[in-house]
Amino acid sequence: MIGRRYVCGYLVPANYVSSLRMTTPRKISMCERLANMAGHIYRHQARQFPRRYAILKDVAKKELAPPMPKEWPAIVSEFKQMINVINTKAYRQYTVREAMVRSAVFMEVIFWFFVGEMIGRRYVCGYLVPANYVSKNTKKLAAEMEVEDKHNF
Structure with a gap:
């Protein structure tokens, strides 16, 4: 068992363990962090939704009734x-x-x-x-108006 070691309860080759130590963790980008956070928030809200919906329904029935x-x-x-x-x-x-x-x-x-x-x-x-809207009253007033000079108005 010289060439093998236990990692997390599993027997793996020794060179695999040394390669694990040499790798550096990759930095997570802002988008990945936001996606992870959104997933956590979604799962939390999905678990809480039935309880909150029941409370909202009870309150709405009492408070919004006439x-x-x-x-x-x-x-x-x-x-x-x-x-x-x-x-x-x-x-x-x-x-x-x-x-x-x-x-x-x-x-x-x-x-x-x-x-x-x-x-x-x-x-x-x-x-x-609408920009081209003219009320009936305005149309009526415009029809009744007399134009003095029909060429320059």
Whole structure:
């Protein structure tokens, strides 16, 4: 057994072991590292997906449902209370914390309104209107106009 050695539990020739020692590890490129990392992340997310999907489904069912009929009186009373606070200027007596919480809720409602508008338009910056679009009203006004000089307009 002079010409053989054990490597990782396997009996291999001695010259094979010496060639293993002489090779230097190859540097992994950035793309290979990113691919390896993406594989690890994918496998982790694939294992976590069923649990997270069940949680998302439960939360969506509870939080995104419209209000129940028994909740409407509470909603109406809170809205009337808010209107009363604005009319009597009682918001001046709020602590900074209360004011920040209420303004954060107000901002959230406004932001979700604009997000809903963007979803409805299917575009972020206004409606997509074709360049050659002319409304019916504008066409009607243009037809009614009299051109003074038909050659230079």
